[in-house]
Amino acid sequence: xxxxLTAVALYLAIQDFNKVVFKKQKLLIELDxxxxxxxxxxxxxxxxxxxxLKVALFYLLNPYTVMSCVAKSTCAINNTVVAFFIxxxxxxxxxxxxxxxxxxTYQTLYPLTLFAPALLYLLQRQFxxxxxxxxxxxxxxxxxxxxxxxxxxxxxxxxFFLLNSWDxxxxxxxxxxxxxxxxPNIGLFWYFFAEMFEHFSxxxxxxxxxxxxxxxxxxxxxxxxxxxxxMFVQIAIISIFKSYPTVGDIALYMAFLxxxxxxxxxxxxxxxxxxxxxxxxxxxxxxxxxxxxAGSANSNFYYAITLTFNIGQILLISxxxxxxxxxxYYLTHGLxxxxxxxxxxxxxxx
Amino acid sequence: GGMAAELLLLLLLLAAGPGPGxxxxxxxxxxxxxxxxxxxAGDVAATFQFRTRWDADLQRGEVSHYRLFPKALGRLxxxxxxxxxHLALTQGFWRTQAWGQPPLQAPAGAELWVWFQxxxxxxxxxxxxxxxxxxxxxxxSLNFIDSTNTVTPTASFKPLGLANGTDHHLLRYAVxxxxxxxxxxxxxxxxxxxCGSKAGLAVLLKAERLFHSSYHSQAVHIRPxxxxxxxxxxxxxxxxxxxxxxxxxxxxxxxxxxxxxxxFSRTLTDACPLASQSKVYVDISPxxxxxxxxxxxxxxxxxxxxVVQGDKRTYAVYDLLSPLxxxxxxxxxxxxxxxxxxxxxxxxxPVLHAQRYVSGYGLQTGEISTLxxxxxxxxxxxxxxxETVPWYLRLYVHTLTIITKGKENKPSYIHYQPAQDxxxxxxxxMLIQLPANSITKIxxxxxxxxxxxxxxxxxxxxGFYVGSSVLSALVPxxxxxxxxxxxxxxLFTSLFPSSDGSSYFVRLYTEPxxxxxxxxxxxxxxxVICLTCTVVAVCYGSFYNLLTRTFHVxxxxxxxxxxxxxxxxxxxxxxxPL
Numbered sequence: 001x002x003x004x005l006t007a008v009a010l011y012l013a014i015q016d017f018n019k020v021v022f023k024k025q026k027l028l029i030e031l032d033x034x035x036x037x038x039x040x041x042x043x044x045x046x047x048x049x050x051x052x053l054k055v056a057l058f059y060l061l062n063p064y065t066v067m068s069c070v071a072k073s074t075c076a077i078n079n080t081v082v083a084f085f086i087x088x089x090x091x092x093x094x095x096x097x098x099x100x101x102x103x104x105t106y107q108t109l110y111p112l113t114l115f116a117p118a119l120l121y122l123l124q125r126q127f128x129x130x131x132x133x134x135x136x137x138x139x140x141x142x143x144x145x146x147x148x149x150x151x152x153x154x155x156x157x158x159x160f161f162l163l164n165s166w167d168x169x170x171x172x173x174x175x176x177x178x179x180x181x182x183x184p185n186i187g188l189f190w191y192f193f194a195e196m197f198e199h200f201s202x203x204x205x206x207x208x209x210x211x212x213x214x215x216x217x218x219x220x221x222x223x224x225x226x227x228x229x230x231m232f233v234q235i236a237i238i239s240i241f242k243s244y245p246t247v248g249d250i251a252l253y254m255a256f257l258x259x260x261x262x263x264x265x266x267x268x269x270x271x272x273x274x275x276x277x278x279x280x281x282x283x284x285x286x287x288x289x290x291x292x293x294a295g296s297a298n299s300n301f302y303y304a305i306t307l308t309f310n311i312g313q314i315l316l317i318s319x320x321x322x323x324x325x326x327x328x329y330y331l332t333h334g335l336x337x338x339x340x341x342x343x344x345x346x347x348x349x350x
Numbered sequence: 351g352g353m354a355a356e357l358l359l360l361l362l363l364l365a366a367g368p369g370p371g372x373x374x375x376x377x378x379x380x381x382x383x384x385x386x387x388x389x390x391a392g393d394v395a396a397t398f399q400f401r402t403r404w405d406a407d408l409q410r411g412e413v414s415h416y417r418l419f420p421k422a423l424g425r426l427x428x429x430x431x432x433x434x435x436h437l438a439l440t441q442g443f444w445r446t447q448a449w450g451q452p453p454l455q456a457p458a459g460a461e462l463w464v465w466f467q468x469x470x471x472x473x474x475x476x477x478x479x480x481x482x483x484x485x486x487x488x489x490x491s492l493n494f495i496d497s498t499n500t501v502t503p504t505a506s507f508k509p510l511g512l513a514n515g516t517d518h519h520l521l522r523y524a525v526x527x528x529x530x531x532x533x534x535x536x537x538x539x540x541x542x543x544x545c546g547s548k549a550g551l552a553v554l555l556k557a558e559r560l561f562h563s564s565y566h567s568q569a570v571h572i573r574p575x576x577x578x579x580x581x582x583x584x585x586x587x588x589x590x591x592x593x594x595x596x597x598x599x600x601x602x603x604x605x606x607x608x609x610x611x612x613x614f615s616r617t618l619t620d621a622c623p624l625a626s627q628s629k630v631y632v633d634i635s636p637x638x639x640x641x642x643x644x645x646x647x648x649x650x651x652x653x654x655x656x657v658v659q660g661d662k663r664t665y666a667v668y669d670l671l672s673p674l675x676x677x678x679x680x681x682x683x684x685x686x687x688x689x690x691x692x693x694x695x696x697x698x699x700p701v702l703h704a705q706r707y708v709s710g711y712g713l714q715t716g717e718i719s720t721l722x723x724x725x726x727x728x729x730x731x732x733x734x735x736x737e738t739v740p741w742y743l744r745l746y747v748h749t750l751t752i753i754t755k756g757k758e759n760k761p762s763y764i765h766y767q768p769a770q771d772x773x774x775x776x777x778x779x780m781l782i783q784l785p786a787n788s789i790t791k792i793x794x795x796x797x798x799x800x801x802x803x804x805x806x807x808x809x810x811x812x813g814f815y816v817g818s819s820v821l822s823a824l825v826p827x828x829x830x831x832x833x834x835x836x837x838x839x840x841l842f843t844s845l846f847p848s849s850d851g852s853s854y855f856v857r858l859y860t861e862p863x864x865x866x867x868x869x870x871x872x873x874x875x876x877x878v879i880c881l882t883c884t885v886v887a888v889c890y891g892s893f894y895n896l897l898t899r900t901f902h903v904x905x906x907x908x909x910x911x912x913x914x915x916x917x918x919x920x921x922x923x924x925x926x927p928l
Contacts, residue, residue, distance in 0.1 A: 180771055182800045184868075192882045195803050195875040211886060218897045240889075292868060293712035299870045303878070310885055318892035329901040 002076040003060060003069055009083035010255055011056040016090045017228060017259070018048045020125075051258055059255035063281075068248030075248030078107055082114070082252060086231065089118045092125050098147035106155045109176050110238040113216045117234055119144055120220065120227035177209055179243045184302060186284065187245040188310055191303045212241045229324055232256045236317045240310055250313070257320075266323035269315060276312035280305050378404040378418040380544050380625040382551045383841045385665075387633035388644070388686065389449045390698070392599045392606040393564065394613065397453055398551055398592040399841040400543055405577055405585045409467065418624060419588060420542040422487050427572060427586070430480050431470040433520070434509050435572040437462045439490055441531040442565035442595070443861060446703040451659050453842050454591055456567045457818035457859040459527040460490055465509050466520045477522045489534045492526070498741060499817070500524040501777040504765045506736040506822050510846065511573030512584060525738065527815035527862040528807075531566060533557040539568050542590060550622025550670070551630070554614040555592065565595040571845065589845065609685035617681040621670035630668040631840060632684060635661075647685050651675060656840065659854055660701065660827025665840070699725045701825050702733065702784075706818075706860035713798055713868040716743075720792040720819060720860060724784040726826060731853070732762070732783045733823040735792070739776040739816055741769035742799040743865060749795040752780075754788050771799075798867050806869060816863040824853040 025042065059065060068075050085100035097118055104111035123140060159168055175181070182190045189208060196204060215237055223230040232253060239249030264270070283305050290297035385397040404419045408428045416424055426432065438456035446452065462481065470476050477500065485492035504518045536557050540547045547555055560566055569591045577583040598608045611617050621628035631654070634644040643664055650666035651674060657663070668675060668682060675682060703723050710716035722733060739745055747766055752759045763781035767774075784790055807814075846855040920926070 182802065184800060188882050188885060190800070191870060191878055193802065194800060194870045195878040197875065198802075198804055208886075211890075215893060218893075222897050237889075241886075292714045295713075299868065300874065307881055307885055311888060314885070314889040314892070318889070318896060321893070321896050325896060326901065 002080040003065055006076070006080045006083040006252075007056040007060045009080070009087045010059055011052045013083070013087040013090045014052040014055045014259055016087075018051060020090070022048065051261070054258035054261075055255055058258055059251060062251045062254060064247040064251035064254070068246060068251065073246060073248055074107075075246045078104065079248060079252045081107065082111060082235070085111075085114070085118070089121050089231075090228075092122065094122055094144050095147055097122070098144060099151045101148055102151035102155055105152060106159075108242070109173055110212060110242050113213055113234055113238065114231065115145075115148060116216050116220045117227045117231035120224055120230065124225075124227060176243055177205070179205060179208075184288075184299070185244055186247065186306055186309060187240075187242070188306065189243050191299065191306070208241070209243070212238060226324070226328075229260070232259075233317060233321060236313070240313050240317075260320060260324065263320060263323040263327055266326045267319050268322065269319055273312050273316045273319065276308060277316070280309040280312060284309070378402060378406075380418050380622065381627040381841060382622060382625050383627075383629050383631065384551050384554070385453070385631045385633070385840075385842050386684065388606075388608075389595070391448060393449065393595050393597050394608050395449065395453075395565075395593065395595045396613065397842060398555070398590075400552070400590045401841055402544065402588045403575070403585055404588075405583070407584055408586050418544040419586070423542065423570070423572060423588060424586075426480070426483055426487075430476045430483075431467040432464055432476075432480065432572070433467045433513075433574065434465040434511050435462075435480075436464070436510075436569065437484060437488070437492075437571075438567060438569035439488070439529065439531045439535050440565075440567035441561075442563070442567075444565055444567075444595075444859075446700050446858060449595070450698050451700040451702075451856060452593070452858075453659075454567075454569070454593065454845060455857065455859050456569055457525055457527070457820070458862050459525060459815070459817070460492060460529040461523075461525045462492060462495065463507050463521065463523040465513070466522075468515070468517065468520065470520070473520060473522065481524070488538050490529060490531075494526055495524040497774050498772065499526065499738070499775060501738050501767070501775060503736055503777070503779060505763065505779050505781065506734050506820055509573070510571070511575055511587070512581075523736075523738075525817035527817045531568070532561065536560065536568065539570070539590065539592075542570070542588075544624045545622035549620060550625055550628055551618065552622070553618065554610065554616050556615060559614050560592075560594050563594045563596050565593065567594075568592045589841075607685070607687045610683050617683040618670065619681050620676070625671070628670040629840070630670065630682070630684060631665040631842070632668075632686070633663055634666045635663040644686060647687075648678070648682070654840070657827070657829050658842070659856070660825065660829060661698075662829055701726045702821070702823055702856055702858060704819075704821055704858055704860050706863065708816075708863045708865055710795075713866060715795060715797050716865065717749075717793055717795045718816075718863065722782070722784060722790045722792070722821065724786060724788050724790070726786055728786050729826040730783060730785045731823060731826055732781050733821050735778075735780050735782060735819060735821055737776070737778040737819040739769070739778070739796070740814065741771055741773070741775050742801055742814070742867060743776075743796040743816065744769070744799060745776050745778070745794055745796045747778075747794070750778075750792070751794075752782060752790060752792045754785060754790040759783065759790060798865070800868050800870065803870055803872055803875065806867075806872075810869045810872070811866070813864040813866045816865060818859040818862050821856075821858040821860070823856055823858075825856050826853045 065076075081100055081104045085097055085104055088097035088100055101111060101114060101118060104114070119141060122144060123137065126140065156169075160166060179189055179193055182194045184190050192204070192208075193201060216234065219230055219233060223233070235256075236253040239245055239253055242249070284302075287297055287301045287305055291299055291302050379402070381401045381403075383399045383401075385395075385399075387395045387397075389395055402418045402420075406419075408424055409431070423435075427435070438461045440456040440458050440461070443458055444452045444455050446455075462484065464477065464480060466473050466476060474497070478496070481492045481495040484490075501523055502518060502521055503523050507521060507523055508516060536555065540552060540555055543552050545552060547553060571587075571589040571591070573587055573589075574584045575587045577585045596608070596613050598606050598612070618630070632646050632650070634646060634653075636643055646666050651669045651672055652667045654665045654667050655662065656665065668684065670682070701724065703725075704720060706718065706720045708716050708718050718737075718739070720735070720737075722735075724730070745768075747768075752761060759782060761780040761782045763779070765777070765779040767777040769776040778794075780792075782790060782792070846857075
């Protein structure tokens, strides 16, 4: 049920988002911000018509979603809350989006980082420019932050009254942050802390947790014009680097991939990466069985697949990021670039 | 006249000597006893009990002169506020089905359970200090007892001595199944005896013979008892027991005859001079259908009959303090020769016995099953089961099933305390009614955790031990036992209190379990750190590139050295330059 709810929420969200994107594109064309020969890069309503449906189907039919549904994992509930949060943000309702974000943060700590893209999107929607000196910017930020924090405090106090003690805070959030349980999962943390010297474990726990929250500010600075893409990258980073990742988290950010299917021509390694991801997904249960049940493999085998899978995901995200930035460059500078002497130019990152 | 006055003065002085006052020497008494019982299949069980009873109040700190009671233990009891202490170090497992009901069983490894006085404020601190001090006294690694293997049972392990109230928060129980018992545990144990190992029954305790056995258990029990029948004052009793089971087949050249010399390579020469009673009991109860008593040589000083554990038994008694015993020879070597060798293989079925095993495959899940047998033909009785499971085997209590004769059996009392990772173990206590002539199967499933690599023992693929579970029951006896005077009855009948004559108290232990946990690769810490940090660095690097750099049109470069060299080679080949 929660999966269907998530799919419906994503469908409506992307539908609205598409309208916004189209409006923005029209505005920029009228403002003459685009270079003349980028006609083939402009997105048309026709191609964008089926994207919401594709997003919903991508989520529902994803084998990862099916697996996490069969396992009766609470990840589905997390995904639903995040999807409703995205829907509320895109619709522009700051109040609802703050509530859903508070709910998501209450369950697992990491959606806290989604505060930044939501804020940027809402500011953009209210046409408030993002200047550090602008008073309306700070006013709106404070309002949104206050809404979010208040709802979070309300939910936590509600839990306190239900339980009559503050024990749940170290049990839930302390557990997520300090990673005491080392059951093997698809993430990077478990083997690392299983083989860690006791002396350094606190240091590395802090390093790993900071790693999740650390990309928010730089991404906010770079992607302040494109908060939805920022949201996507942020969700992906959370699901790769959180302390106990599951395949349900991967299903959530993969559902967004059709929204950026127009970036396909700029993706560099998509074939290899999709092969890596598919092969690793198949090898996960095989090597798990060999380690735990057959006893003929080592924990290293499973760990290696974990590493490869995570590298695949990371490269996928950075590939999409690269393609997005490249398209933006082409949009503003023209598709066919020529050097001073007239030969075809190459684009490099410098 | 003068003579009479002198005698009177002497008498007065003698009467006034032991007057009331703190410096007076309190009375203490030592009784030592050895019980030899032939077991079926040719084994012989020898149980030594040394009981030192001291009419002093250790708690009030009035004691300054220790005579028979060892000073180390006396000071320990006084300083830490211990009310009862029971420590057992065991190697091997008592096979109840093959050997019958044990007189006093202990689980494999080390077991320590202590009742503290109500005046102790911080019981956990006292427990930790106690285990450390005992570890020093007995040269055993009892200092590994910490909160991860200590539990506080609520129903089992009620006090065996005098008790005012039983607040179970004053009780602590811990078992270390991995402990090994060897000579260096035996030596300090022997040193606590008043005569040491120089006189009395303790001369038989030679380490090289004692550890060549199927079962070796040494225990120390300290408890307060009533000083007399009116129970106005408290005496402290220290009971040291040692049970050893010899396999006479292996050592007796295939014959089941045994003798003290063959078992212990020593014979008894005299009693301990400090002992008030020193006896050897040999179980000569008939084992065959004709009810003939077994013959032992030399002939015993007397024959004693008792009902022990529901069975009528006859004992040949050798009183080492009686002058008749050492008349004929200087040493006493009790011997038993079987007339008809096949007599001893009749297996008595004990009324209550249990088995425990772990099942399942793979390193992820498993199941612990306990089978409890009640072979009494018509009486049902309840049994209290205590299980302590370490935290890294995560029990699923919702899978707990108790099945008797095909139907579910609901326990009348359950106490479950879930484990906390790295802090305390699981505790499961249940009171289960066993119907007559039935087998009860208790199963619970668990999941195995992956530990940090420093938490594994040096041989991790050996597995992890799960301590024995404890079954306590009042077993109905077939024969009525009459109340006997505890002072005069043999020591081996008097540790456990019996409330009425129709049942006797039994504490059984099941087998310890050995469970494998999934292990990480121990040779890999540096590699793992490097590889994981590489993955994180890949992410960081690609994001850093994308975030801090912008796209530029590539400037045509003049070409580096390599390019110019390549162009020169191409010119030679006639191929267009790069």
